[in-house]
Amino acid sequence: AQSVTQLDSHVSVSEGTPVLLRCNYSSSYSPSLFWYVQHPNKGLQLLLKYTSAATLVKGINGFEAEFKKSETSFHLTKPSAHMSDAAEYFCVVSDRNSGYALNFGKGTSLLVTP
Amino acid sequence: SQTIHQWPATLVQPVGSPLSLECTVEGTSNPNLYWYRQAAGRGLQLLFYSVGIGQISSEVPQNLSASRPQDRQFILSSKKLLLSDSGFYLCAWSVPLAYTDTQYFGPGTRLTVL
Secondary structure (H helix, E strand, O other): OOEEEEOOOEEEEEOOOOEEEOEEEEOOOOOOEEEEEEOOOOOEEEEEEEOOOOOEEEOHHHOEEEEEOOOOEEEEEEOOOOHHHOEEEEEEEEEHHHOOEEEEOOOEEEEEEO | OOEEEEEOOEEEEOOOOOEEEEEEEEOOOOOEEEEEEEOOOOOEEEEEEEEEOOEEEEOOOOOEEEEEEEOOEEEEEEOOOOHHHOEEEEEEEEOOOOOOOOOEEOOOEEEEEO
């Protein structure tokens, strides 16, 4: 089965400093990986997705993620955090054996301090 | 363009009462449809997915059921709610037969069972 593990449940950064949210995946085949963001009491918004075209994926709002097969990782980064980045972030893998349903990590809560 | 609707937005129900949550998609045909639940402080869990009218696959055994009476309508139901059914319910759709495609989420329904 395809799964992801988010290594940090909470991350706190200062505004203007880099953001790193870590995710490792487990997949028996070449995976499709996503990062979604959820602001409080809101639905989910896609940040970016990896579909084997390029290992460095650029998303919205300055976020990017790098697929590293040797490390089975798909970490999310941003050079400079903004207050509006405070939210819950989910690393996700697509499961072709369940109608391409998404298997979510448990989420990382990002806190941005002034 | 495609849009996805969910209603109601919030719902407070007593234990033992029935439930019906509705999700509809506009602007696309024969989508894959999904129901997810997000319990407080936890990640998203896939409940059901459907690849066509009348075709429902259940991922987690529980007292919930799903139906797809029309191509772009997906309904989540229960005959008798439990306290543990409280959570944030999200409907999503994706383009069928597209392994690497994105899922688009609705705004969600927040259910509180008292």
